[in-house]
Amino acid sequence: MQQIYLDYNASTPIAPEVIDAMMPLLHDYYGNPSALHWAGVPVKELMRNAREQVAGLIGCSPGEIIFTSGGSEANNLALKGFYFKNKHKGSHIITSKVEHPAIKNPCQFLEQIGAKITYVGVDQYGRVSPQEIEKAITKDTILISIMHSNNETGTLQPIQEIGQLAERYGIAFHTDASQSAGKVPINVNELNVDMLTIAGHKLYAPKGIGVLYVRQGIGLEPLIHGAGHEFGLRAGTENTLLAVGLGKACEIANTHLRNPALKELTDYFWNQLNEAFGGGVQLNGHPEERLPNTLNVSFVRKIGQDLLNAIPQLAASTGSACHAGSIELSPVLKEMNVPEEVGMGAIRFSLGRHTTKNEIDQVLEWIKETLN
Template identity: 70%
Template structure:
């Protein structure tokens, strides 16, 4: 076995079924979906079907799905769009210290425009306290944004509990579910969210496509102004090719999200690693409330990147950066208060639809042989 890919949280391959669904849009379906003739009408129909496929996975209405260029744009549309539209209500935003940069790096920009931000820290498992979030609410709080699951350590957040708090206080609630959609069941009503972010390349669709779920009645200002595409919230001729790919990926995810085959394989991997390394390996994140495919571990007193450098056949990622001999922990591990001598050995393994037990056994062999 030459190479093994265990970096599915970074990006997934495009599913063959998705490629097959997209192929006709490179040749036959070339019309503009807004054109009212024989070339445009069938494309519009396919676009609306893709929107319904996304909606069915989230258990929402098709007209609550706004296609975007990916998770980052959806996050920006949610935060900036809601802030700009609702300035008269207040300017206070609540978030966490372990959000994705697509959330965190917007905040200084919004602060320049008058926003005030409260950031909630997690516990040592990377989990947030709903009570801490409720305590942070101020009279002018207009938005809470908390990720559904952490992309690094896999910890699932108590989104439904936070959603109830937001609803009780009449505050809009957004969750970045880029890493969760397709891995765990998502129901926007059960979560009590007003906005939710999807990134296509995290669930076997192409890069460059995503979506924002926007609950009816939640008003946001568009980031891209122009014609009335995407219900007037994202101008520009729709990328039907990629939207159809996302739709098919969501249809496939709905079929298998409740029949998760990855959790047993991830648990097997963790059990075998513990048998090899004993007390020399530590699990990051919550032991139970976690994504079924994500295994973030620390090899104590070792440097994660040096471990991966010794196994170039393995594609995965580290939780620290090494510069000229100095190790810098990821912001997430820092916020979880992981000691440096442990955190410097962090590696995130993320399994996916095409991961096999044979591949896991091969990786275990490499670790036995080289580490």
Template identity: 75%
Template sequence: MEKVYLDFNASTPIAPEVVEAMTPLLMDYYGNPSALHWAGKPVKELLHKARSQVAKLIDCKENEIIFTSGGSEANNLALKGICFHNFDKGNHIITSRIEHPAIMNPCRFLERLGAKVTYVGVDEYGRVAPEEIENAITKETILISIMHANNETGTLQPIKEIGKIASKHGLTFHTDASQSLGKVEVNVADLNVDMLTIAGHKLYAPKGIGALYVREGIKLEPLIHGASHENGMRAGTENTLLAVGLGKACELANKTTLGVQELTHYFWHRLENEFAERVQLNGHPTERLPNTLNVSFVGKVGQELLDEIPYLAASTGSACHAGSVELSPVLKEMGVTEKVGMGAIRFSLGRHTTKEEIDRVVDSLVAVEKG
């Protein structure tokens, strides 16, 4: 049976154009980009081009892009880098209760080192209130970090407004844009952010590559000490192969249409028509990623539904333990009840998702519900 993949928020396939761009580096271009001889210079040029492609996507300077091993490292560099560099000025961080573990766990680590972290809540749609961010600011605050889009519900945060607050108070502002880049427009100046996280495998690039945008003038303590690679912020010979892949993926993202949004709307309308009040949308109805649909099949268990449709790849966010369901922390913070939340499934569409696939999935869900 032909498989259907609706888990693009978890990871994307590598785009054919990305594979093509990377292939020469598997055989040729083997020199160290820091070397000044004939073998190093062309590799340095490829690395420069990749950095330029990433910078163009978010409209920043090339020297403001720091290549990392992925979104998690970029988040760790942003949080730990700011704190380690500024502990003499303050020790307070503001973030939200629905952040990805790549933000939550570094915050908990920093708390063990003496940092104070305020975790602000969200409304029923999963959105942070900018005024709560401002109310949480103290004289010790050195960093605000709020995700651009939630990975489970797709809800977009009011980053632009929060950025204005951070700027007014002279604070560094970071956003994790791992889920939003390539799906909605991301412009660092428009968003008023000082640092922004990029994850390659959410963007049709390979796993193991990402980047951190760091506004010129922002000082970070590196996580990896050594030579002065990546503007002195990340020691180690650059992974040119994967950087070229990320660069090409960012170039392609500039050309991506939002046709997937119409398909997502179609998906939701079909579910509403088939299930009526037995299905509920989780997340903001409009301020949401165009590819993401988190829905609850009320009174059902999401993972049990997926188990009945083995050709389908999707995710739940909730954990099942010996017959019981532990609700997703994100849905808990949104105030979703257990009866509704345990039936949640996240469907995330991609560039190559078809209407025929959506129809097939909905028909399968209807058949499973009827037993």
């Protein structure tokens, strides 16, 4: 039976070139990168190269790249690390209502220990308004954290405008770019961000590795204390194997960024669905300002999970949860005011480098057969 994977926003396969780059670290390069002898020096050089490769993807200095265990740790370091280091300046943080739990939950933790968090809403497309963020700023505001793109709908946020706003008010700005990095061009200086999160397994690197970009001069309290690894921000011997893998993945991603093929295939998929079902299918998220690979659609008055269950050979996802026969709408779609009869039929299809037109045509056939 043919199996088709359209869940690249959840996780990507490791690129062959990434595996090749990692292989020597499984055999020959076993030294500690902090060691000054013959076994450590080459490994330190590999780490330096990996930092340069990641920095090349987002336009920063290699010394501003902090390797972490993934996007969640990077987000926690950005939020908690900044709060603990800077709470003497103020205790107010602004974020949005459609953030990933890796932002929402650390914010809720900080609220328990004295932080004040403002969660700004979004419009019907899931976009935050810079004006709403400006209204939320107080003399106590020390940090703004808004995701670069939404993991469910793919909607891109007006990060550059928010960054300019943050700079004008002298407030630090973090963006979670876990879904965006490697899919759309990102330059930290053009975006005016002070911190940015990358998750390796979203861009064809292994799971268990991520990055927090930290602009020089931004003070953070480490979450993990020990020796002075990662410029004193994350103690523990570096995971050289996975860092080298992520570095290579970022280098490869740079060559794919402006290839229109993925967006064209995603648009083709949506146009075919629209042609087949008309008003029976609705797009969730911004029609234009969205990741080139992400298509979140609702099959009106259907249940998304039931449709996926009927096509077990298709890997895709739905943000809504089923509990004892009732449907709980995805929190993101709820914040976008998507009606329940529409939102309960939502499915996120996320395409990747390996997705073909033949696969999309096959998925269209499966959906038509199931719904008809």
